Amino acid sequence: MGLTKGSVGKNAVDTGLEIRRRSPDDRVVALAGNPNVGKSTVFNALTGMNQHTGNWPGKTVTNAQGYCKTNQHGYVLVDIPGTYSLFAHSAEEEVARNFICFGDADAVIVVCDASCIERNLNLVLQIMESGARVVVCVNLMDEAKRKKISVDLTLLSQRLGVPVVGTVAKKKRTLKELVAALDQTIDTPQRREPMHIPYPDAVERALALPEAVLERGNLGRLESRWLSLRLLDCDKALTRELSTYLGTEFLRDEELCKAVDEAWEVLAENGIDSEALKDLLAEAAVCHAEKLCRGAVVYGTPTQYSALDRRLDKILTGKVTAYPVMLLLLVLIFWLTVTVSNIPSGWLSDVGFWMLERLSEGLYAIGAPPWLEGVLVDGVLRVLVWVVSVMLPPMAIFFPLFTLLEDAGYLPRVAYNLDRPFHRCNACGKQALTMCMGFGCNAAGIVGCRIIDSPRERLLAILTNSFVPCNGRFPALIAVLTMFFIGFSGGFIGSVTAALLLTAIILFGILATFAVTKLLSVTLLRGEASSFTLELPSYRRPQVGKVLVRSIFDRTLFVLGRSVAVAAPAGLVIWLLANVTVGDMTLLSHTAAFLDPFARLMGLDGVILLAFILGFPANEIVIPIMLMAYLSNGTLTDLSSLAATKDILVANGWTWATAVCVLIFFLFHWPCSTTLLTVKKETGSLKWTALAALIPTLLGIVLCILFTAIVKIIAF
Amino acid sequence: MKEPIKICELSVGDCAAVYHLQNAGTMRRRLQDLGLIENTVVECIGKSPGGGLGAYLIRGAVIAVRDEDGNHILVTPLEKDG
Numbered sequence: 001m002g003l004t005k006g007s008v009g010k011n012a013v014d015t016g017l018e019i020r021r022r023s024p025d026d027r028v029v030a031l032a033g034n035p036n037v038g039k040s041t042v043f044n045a046l047t048g049m050n051q052h053t054g055n056w057p058g059k060t061v062t063n064a065q066g067y068c069k070t071n072q073h074g075y076v077l078v079d080i081p082g083t084y085s086l087f088a089h090s091a092e093e094e095v096a097r098n099f100i101c102f103g104d105a106d107a108v109i110v111v112c113d114a115s116c117i118e119r120n121l122n123l124v125l126q127i128m129e130s131g132a133r134v135v136v137c138v139n140l141m142d143e144a145k146r147k148k149i150s151v152d153l154t155l156l157s158q159r160l161g162v163p164v165v166g167t168v169a170k171k172k173r174t175l176k177e178l179v180a181a182l183d184q185t186i187d188t189p190q191r192r193e194p195m196h197i198p199y200p201d202a203v204e205r206a207l208a209l210p211e212a213v214l215e216r217g218n219l220g221r222l223e224s225r226w227l228s229l230r231l232l233d234c235d236k237a238l239t240r241e242l243s244t245y246l247g248t249e250f251l252r253d254e255e256l257c258k259a260v261d262e263a264w265e266v267l268a269e270n271g272i273d274s275e276a277l278k279d280l281l282a283e284a285a286v287c288h289a290e291k292l293c294r295g296a297v298v299y300g301t302p303t304q305y306s307a308l309d310r311r312l313d314k315i316l317t318g319k320v321t322a323y324p325v326m327l328l329l330l331v332l333i334f335w336l337t338v339t340v341s342n343i344p345s346g347w348l349s350d351v352g353f354w355m356l357e358r359l360s361e362g363l364y365a366i367g368a369p370p371w372l373e374g375v376l377v378d379g380v381l382r383v384l385v386w387v388v389s390v391m392l393p394p395m396a397i398f399f400p401l402f403t404l405l406e407d408a409g410y411l412p413r414v415a416y417n418l419d420r421p422f423h424r425c426n427a428c429g430k431q432a433l434t435m436c437m438g439f440g441c442n443a444a445g446i447v448g449c450r451i452i453d454s455p456r457e458r459l460l461a462i463l464t465n466s467f468v469p470c471n472g473r474f475p476a477l478i479a480v481l482t483m484f485f486i487g488f489s490g491g492f493i494g495s496v497t498a499a500l501l502l503t504a505i506i507l508f509g510i511l512a513t514f515a516v517t518k519l520l521s522v523t524l525l526r527g528e529a530s531s532f533t534l535e536l537p538s539y540r541r542p543q544v545g546k547v548l549v550r551s552i553f554d555r556t557l558f559v560l561g562r563s564v565a566v567a568a569p570a571g572l573v574i575w576l577l578a579n580v581t582v583g584d585m586t587l588l589s590h591t592a593a594f595l596d597p598f599a600r601l602m603g604l605d606g607v608i609l610l611a612f613i614l615g616f617p618a619n620e621i622v623i624p625i626m627l628m629a630y631l632s633n634g635t636l637t638d639l640s641s642l643a644a645t646k647d648i649l650v651a652n653g654w655t656w657a658t659a660v661c662v663l664i665f666f667l668f669h670w671p672c673s674t675t676l677l678t679v680k681k682e683t684g685s686l687k688w689t690a691l692a693a694l695i696p697t698l699l700g701i702v703l704c705i706l707f708t709a710i711v712k713i714i715a716f
Numbered sequence: 717m718k719e720p721i722k723i724c725e726l727s728v729g730d731c732a733a734v735y736h737l738q739n740a741g742t743m744r745r746r747l748q749d750l751g752l753i754e755n756t757v758v759e760c761i762g763k764s765p766g767g768g769l770g771a772y773l774i775r776g777a778v779i780a781v782r783d784e785d786g787n788h789i790l791v792t793p794l795e796k797d798g
Contacts, residue, residue, distance in 0.1 A: 085745075085749040113777075115776055118775050286756075303773070416764050536771055536780055
């Protein structure tokens with residue numbers, strides 16, 4: 001459900017999969033399925049974890065594991081990325097395929113969407129063919145019921161020869177039967193007769209030849225029939241995996257190679273070449289799935305796409321309405337964020353500063369040294385209260401709002417609407433999805449870029465992801481906007497202006513995304529746009545209550561934790577810089593003076609630039625660091641409201657032009673350390689990581705310098 | 717029986733049966749994975765507002781495909797019933 005603390009920040013970085021059993025008797029169960037069938041919801045319900053779920057295909061991009069205890073067994077459940085088939089076409093699908101086929105899972109739960117079970121069965125059949133023990137979980141039964149689709153689970157189970165359980169993963173009790181079926185499957189000692197997908201005669205005759213040889217060897221848990229097909233299919237990546245799994249000697253076996261050659265002769269006699277074979281195999285699976293469903297799945301309406309979905313689509317993706325609605329939604333979200341966050345903001349600030357005063361009095365009363373009060377209260381804690389009262393509320397409100405849109409299934413529609421401009425930039429429409437994820441957290445957005453199959457287009461998306469301000473930069477933008485462009489009178493007009501200005505800034509960021517994507521696609525990452533398919537899932541009613549509680553709770557803890565972890569050392573650094581004197585100036589003055597000339601060129605000052613540099617670990621502390629630095633030099637110490645904060649800034653030479661430059665630089669500067677680490681991890685290259693930092697930084701510097709120059713020229 | 721046309725030439729609301737897939741490589745496999753093989757019945761659900769993308773109902777799921785890929789999917793339009 002939306003981004004959670006487990007899916008953003010450093011947790012977004014995939015650390016590879018190492019199965020962690022709690023006891024040697026634990027069984028490993030893979031959770032497979034098509035994209036967007038509620039796999040992660042099933043996973044969360046079974047393990048009690050909070051794996052990020054959202055209503056868009058390809059959302060699970062990393063293997064996650066969790067633990068599930070039943071009466072009989074302990075299970076390590078592995079949530080693998082969604083895939084449409086075992087014929088892997090992308091790096092992501094390869095991961096899924098390898099884990100299902102060679103991961104030595106004791107069983108595979110294949111999660112299916114009850115509304116399009118026919119297509120889902122295609123994957124079920126392929127997994128069963130490979131020899132895995134399968135439990136079929138037909139999820140989203142409630143949604144199917146609404147669409148008047150009835151699924152005869154017993155009949156399907158009979159036809160497939162494996163347990164088929166219907167679930168509504170949001171309702172935990174419906175999973176009891178699934179767990180029971182899993183226990184039963186694990187406890188059944190002998191393997192069931194593996195599923196045979198019937199192929200055309202010529203293919204059957206051909207595959208029988210290598211199969212006869214294979215049956216004599218030790219194949220682990222792989223099926224000889226499946227393996228024989230894969231040898232004929234000669235998928236290079238798969239062959240590599242096979243030689244790791246079975247040993248290179250096994251595949252070089254003379255008799256086997258001869259049998260494969262003979263099989264190819266049989267195929268060739270029937271006019272079947274390698275491409276035709278792939279076609280035949282794929283078609284056979286689809287046709288078999290269709291046959292299995294005949295009579296078992298009954299559609300109560302002539303069409304499977306509901307009237308409500310159609311009506312929503314007409315508005316959300318209609319020719320005239322799509323873009324205005326998108327813009328309106330953006331403004332609405334920002335307006336709600338600005339308006340609602342004012343309430344807890346004032347309250348938190350009052351409480352926070354009241355507590356600080358008490359603490360100061362307390363320290364004075366027990367005779368603590370003045371420097372302790374300086375570091376603790378004036379430095380670290382004051383900034384912390386500022387972060388909590390000014391930065392936290394917008395984050396805690398924007399986040400769930402965004403998550404609601406995600407859960408409802410709107411994000412794929414954004415990608416659908418925005419494909420044209422991305423196409424023009426020779427990029428993939430799915431980049432819109434990763435851009436949206438970036439609003440939540442850039443690191444999460446960058447991991448999400450895995451949904452883009454083409455490596456070139458994926459890099460484009462990674463390098464431009466930080467052009468949309470993440471949740472950590474939003475509140476800073478709002479604060480600067482409020483202080484310098486909207487004023488503190490508040491009211492409806494004020495909040496609407498704030499929302500509109502914020503939308504304009506975001507649009508500017510999106511514009512930069514397109515411009516830079518285009519620029520990169522004709523220079524460093526030259527190439528044509530490649531093919532892709534984008535699934536538009538049914539709209540779902542988001543679990544409003546759960547989303548609100550979860551993401552506010554998660555956000556609050558996450559931001560608090562990060563602020564404490566980052567603001568405290570930063571506070572210490574600032575305090576030291578401000579109090580250690582070299583020559584006749586403090587270190588802070590030295591550093592700021594050193595940065596000052598260049599910063600002035602950009603319309604900033606040395607302190608602002610220093611704050612951006614020190615804010616590298618977390619963007620939400622950039623403004624607090626500025627304040628800390630200003631305060632350590634001056635006498636103004638009132639931080640209790642934004643108006644007071646503005647006084648401090650103005651006293652230190654800020655004008656509206658400074659504010660504009662700060663806004664620009666907030667939008668375009670180096671991504672935070674976590675984001676860069678993620679880029680390094682995802683691209684495996686220092687060069688791309690450096691570019692991911694350089695591109696936005698250069699853009700920001702150039703824009704700031706240009707803006708400052710123009711202002712100066714006009715002023716003269 | 718009508719003449720085959722390109723899938724992206726379908727109007728919103730039109731149904732058609734797949735006549736032939738001319739796509740090659742990964743895209744061909746991807747479409748087959750989605751259940752798009754000869755004789756599969758599809759319905760055009762919508763066109764993207766910016767153009768260049770069509771959404772089709774394929775075996776219960778709505779899949780968007782760019783027109784330049786849709787150019788290679790030939791379909792036979794079906795008579796609307798009733």
